Each structure stands twice: as structure tokens, then as C-alpha cells.
Amino acid sequence: xxxxxxxxxxxxxxxxxxxxxxxxxxxxxxxxxxxxxxxxxxxxxxxxxxxxxxxxxxxxxxxxxxxxxxxxxxxxxxxxxxxxxxxxxxxxxxxxxxxxxxxxxxxxxxxxxxxxxxxxxxxxxxxxxxx
Amino acid sequence: xxxxxxxxxxxxxxxxxxxxxxxxxxxxxxxxxxxxxxxxxxxxxxxxxxxxxxxxxxxxxxxxxxxxxxxxxxxxxxxxxxxxxxxxxxxxxxxxxxxxxxxxxxxxxxxxx
Numbered sequence: 001x002x003x004x005x006x007x008x009x010x011x012x013x014x015x016x017x018x019x020x021x022x023x024x025x026x027x028x029x030x031x032x033x034x035x036x037x038x039x040x041x042x043x044x045x046x047x048x049x050x051x052x053x054x055x056x057x058x059x060x061x062x063x064x065x066x067x068x069x070x071x072x073x074x075x076x077x078x079x080x081x082x083x084x085x086x087x088x089x090x091x092x093x094x095x096x097x098x099x100x101x102x103x104x105x106x107x108x109x110x111x112x113x114x115x116x117x118x119x120x121x122x123x124x125x126x127x128x129x130x131x
Numbered sequence: 132x133x134x135x136x137x138x139x140x141x142x143x144x145x146x147x148x149x150x151x152x153x154x155x156x157x158x159x160x161x162x163x164x165x166x167x168x169x170x171x172x173x174x175x176x177x178x179x180x181x182x183x184x185x186x187x188x189x190x191x192x193x194x195x196x197x198x199x200x201x202x203x204x205x206x207x208x209x210x211x212x213x214x215x216x217x218x219x220x221x222x223x224x225x226x227x228x229x230x231x232x233x234x235x236x237x238x239x240x241x242x243x244x
Contacts, residue, residue, distance in 0.1 A: 039215035048218035049227045052208040056182040073215040112213045115149035 038085070044068035069101060075110060082107055132234045140235055141167055143225035150210045151202060152221050154228055158197040163239060167199060168192060170233045179231055180206050180224075201228070 040054060041047040045065045050056040072089055076082045086105035093103055137156070140163045146153040156171055158164040177188045186205035193199060207221050208214040214221075 041217065043217075048216060048223040050216070051183045052215050059182065071217065075215060110212065112209060113149070115151075115210075 038072065038074040041071040041073075042068050043071055047071065079107070133237055133240050134232050134234055135240065136229065137171065137231045137233050138226070138229035139240070140233065141171075141229065143229050145220075145222050145225040147207060147211060147220045147222075150207045150213075151204050152206050152224055154201045154203065154225050156199050156201070156225075156228065161197045163235075164194060164197040166233055166235055166239070167197075168194075171199065171231065173201075175231060176201055176203065176228060179228055183208075 039052045040057065041050060042057065042060075042065075044067050045063060046057050046060045072085065074082065074085050076085075086107060089105060090103050092100060140160075141156050141158050143154055143156045145155075156167060158167055171190075173188045173190045176190070177185055180188070180203060183206040185203050187203075189202045191200040191202070206224070207219075208216060211219045218224075
């Protein structure tokens with residue numbers, strides 16, 4: 001039982017000490033309600049099947065998994081905020097549970113896209129030969 | 132009748148476009164198709180994905196292929212560029228769907244085992 005309960009401890013540490021990650025309010029309206037700016041997975045228990053808001057993780061009881069890693073992901077418009085999350089995870093080296101298996105972090109630029117319709121007459125279709 | 136996981140009688144693959152997931156469910160043998168059509172319904176698929184809050188689930192039947200196609204909207208947390216999931220395309224989601232339980236007549240199941 002404790003094997004899955006234990007990885008949940010660093011999740012709480014990161015969430016409480018990193019409340020500043022946020023989504024631009026204008027963009028937030030365009031994505032599903034309840035979508036969280038910070039996502040936590042327990043790889044080995046529930047990860048790719050889960051949702052960004054963490055509903056499936058929250059509904060998953062402590063099981064008998066013995067080989068579990070924590071993954072935390074967040075989006076932010078502010079590079080400093082994103083870097084702060086990486087630092088909080090790195091801090092688990094010293095103040096997290098034993099046997100964490102090390103910390104690796106990555107920061108990458110993102111460009112989000114949305115599907116939409118546009119008026120047909122706003123789209124000009126055609127071709128031209130260029131020599 | 133025996134209750135088994137859907138992956139015992141079918142396979143599936145996932146595609147995506149924007150915040151829309153597209154999942155095929157294909158009977159491993161033609162005679163298993165009727166079980167799929169009767170039990171793998173839009174309602175049950177919506178329930179399997181409830182934690183992702185689908186905005187709509189539409190099923191398309193392809194009896195000549197022994198298959199069905201599900202178009203599930205709003206389950207990719209914004210889509211490939213917006214999701215924080217390791218699996219940004221949701222390619223694993225066919226296997227979430229294939230965990231569904233179905234009741235299969237024993238004669239049909241015997242040939243599958």
C-alpha cells in the first residue's frame with residue numbers, strides 16, 4: 001500500500017510550494033473547463049490514460065504497484081514560473097522521500113493550436129506556376 | 132456467456148485531430164462483430180472516458196469490415212500541442228477503450244482464447 005502512497009507525498013510538496021503557475025485567462029476560456037495548469041502522473045500506476053485535471057489520478061486508490069515514478073508537467077506564459085517548477089522538483093533531492101530515482105527536468109517552448117471554422121469566402125483557393 | 136475484456140475479441144487504434152480522438156474497434160473475427168455492435172455503445176464509451184469529460188461521442192458502424200469507428204470530442208486536453216500528457220496525441224486511448232468488459236457467448240470465446 002505505501003508504495004503508491006509514498007510517491008503522492010512529493011506531489012503535494014510541489015503543488016503547495018508552486019501556486020503561481022497560471023494560464024492566460026483569455027486562452028483558458030478556450031480550453032475545457034477544469035483543465036489544470038499543472039499535471040501530475042504516477043508512472044507505473046496511472047499516467048497516459050489520465051487527464052490533465054487529475055480526475056483519474058484522484059480516483060485511483062493506492063494499489064500494490066512497487067515501481068512508480070512521479071512526473072510533473074506545467075504550462076506557463078512566464079519562463080520564470082516554469083523554471084520555478086523545475087527547481088521545486090529538483091529540491092526533492094534534498095527534502096523529498098528516499099529512493100526517488102533522480103530528477104530530470106526539461107523546459108520547452110510551446111505553440112498551442114485550436115480548430116475552428118472560417119467563412120468560405122475568406123479562403124482563396126488557387127494555384128500559379130512559378131518559373 | 133462469459134465477461135471478458137474487450138481486447139480479447141477486438142483490437143483498436145487511435146488517431147487525433149485537434150481536441151478530437153478517433154478510435155477504431157475491429158473484431159478479431161467477423162462473427163464477433165455483433166457482440167461489438169450490441170455492447171460497445173456510445174454511452175459505454177462516454178463512461179469509459181468520463182474523467183476526460185467528452186463533449187460528444189459518435190459511433191460509426193462498418194459491418195462489412197467487422198469494425199466501428201468512434202469520434203470522441205474534447206478528450207485530448209486541448210490536443211497535441213495543448214496537452215500536458217506524455218501521450219500528447221492520445222495514441223494509447225484505444226487501449227483504455229479495450230479494457231471495457233463485454234459479455235461473449237462461450238462458443239465464440241472458445242475460438243478466441
